[in-house]
Amino acid sequence: MQLIREIDALRDAVATLRQEGGGVALVPTMGALHAGHMALVAEAKRHAAHVVVSIFVNPTQFGPNEDLAAYPRREASDSRMLEEAGCELLWTPAVEVMYPEGYATTVSMAGVSEGLCGASRPGHFDGVATVVAKLFNQVRPDVALFGEKDYQQLAVIRRMTRDLDLPVEVIGVPTQRDADGLALSSRNIYLSDEERVAARALPRALGEAARAILEGVDIDEALATARGKLAAAGFDPIDYVQLCDAETLQPLSSLSRPSRLLAAARLGRTRLIDNLPVVPAHS
Numbered sequence: 001m002q003l004i005r006e007i008d009a010l011r012d013a014v015a016t017l018r019q020e021g022g023g024v025a026l027v028p029t030m031g032a033l034h035a036g037h038m039a040l041v042a043e044a045k046r047h048a049a050h051v052v053v054s055i056f057v058n059p060t061q062f063g064p065n066e067d068l069a070a071y072p073r074r075e076a077s078d079s080r081m082l083e084e085a086g087c088e089l090l091w092t093p094a095v096e097v098m099y100p101e102g103y104a105t106t107v108s109m110a111g112v113s114e115g116l117c118g119a120s121r122p123g124h125f126d127g128v129a130t131v132v133a134k135l136f137n138q139v140r141p142d143v144a145l146f147g148e149k150d151y152q153q154l155a156v157i158r159r160m161t162r163d164l165d166l167p168v169e170v171i172g173v174p175t176q177r178d179a180d181g182l183a184l185s186s187r188n189i190y191l192s193d194e195e196r197v198a199a200r201a202l203p204r205a206l207g208e209a210a211r212a213i214l215e216g217v218d219i220d221e222a223l224a225t226a227r228g229k230l231a232a233a234g235f236d237p238i239d240y241v242q243l244c245d246a247e248t249l250q251p252l253s254s255l256s257r258p259s260r261l262l263a264a265a266r267l268g269r270t271r272l273i274d275n276l277p278v279v280p281a282h283s
């Protein structure tokens, strides 16, 4: 595996891979890799002969009071995991390479980026859309893979790719979970042992709410019950528990079309997110 830090070297290395044929897949990450990331790498290998992974803790997607400084960085173990998984190029630009002196461009969109985490994390999705657009231009992959764990992020990237006519197929990968259902996430490392036990209330509350809604329980009642379960488990604040249109992410008051149940809440110093599909049988 080649570890590359400069754009010219990246472009040369990707051109060499492309000459071999079979296509190029990109898996953008912020490192501190776990089985969730490795699921994306495994899926990438099913779509292209060559897998490029980026590790870049993108400062522009962190708010002023968020955990940019504390965000886990594990370069050595990340490299080992990627080498073993068959990744051929690891793109790890420095912040100054990604955002050089004089940088002044932001990719921003309306709609899917505005509610949910867009409301809780002002500017977050501008940061995400901008860095992913840059990663797409730097690597020029045929396919790019993102996790459904960050469902709103996936929707933002799909929207951007369509709107800007970017020649990249965006592929979503199902959320990988721990044995007790908690979505794998780099930030789970922040949880104390006690908090880690309490955190399982998030997937459980969402699962129970999804089942209730499919059984005809009033949506507002089901969402309020889920919020109550999270509060009882120690989550505070609860940023949102919301049933949304699966594509537009607009809030839904009836189960009229394929939907997604999304939640974000803080447990101690750790903000956790999760989401589940809610698809009525007749849809």
Ligand SMILES: Nc1ncnc2c1ncn2[C@@H]1O[C@H](COP(=O)(O)OP(=O)(O)OP(=O)(O)O)[C@@H](O)[C@H]1O
Residues within 6 Å of the ligand: 028, 029, 030, 031, 036, 037, 039, 040, 145, 146, 147, 148, 149, 150, 173, 174, 175, 176, 177, 183, 184, 185, 186, 187, 188
């Ligand atoms: N449990 C998971 N299942 C599927 N995909 C995942 C999972 N965790 C992360 N991913 C995906 O991996 C990619 C890189 O995410 P990132 O590096 O931010 O890791 P993370 O675990 O999401 O970290 P964080 O704790 O900051 O949310 C994203 O597309 C993300 O959706």
Ligand SMILES: CC(C)(CO)[C@@H](O)C(=O)[O-]
Residues within 6 Å of the ligand: 028, 029, 030, 056, 058, 061, 128, 131, 132, 150, 153
């Ligand atoms: C997509 C991404 C790599 C952009 O920094 C990040 O938001 C992430 O890891 O989910």
Ligand code: BAL
Residues within 6 Å of the ligand: 061, 062, 150
């Ligand atoms: N995968 C999540 C990226 C973030 O929270 O910034």
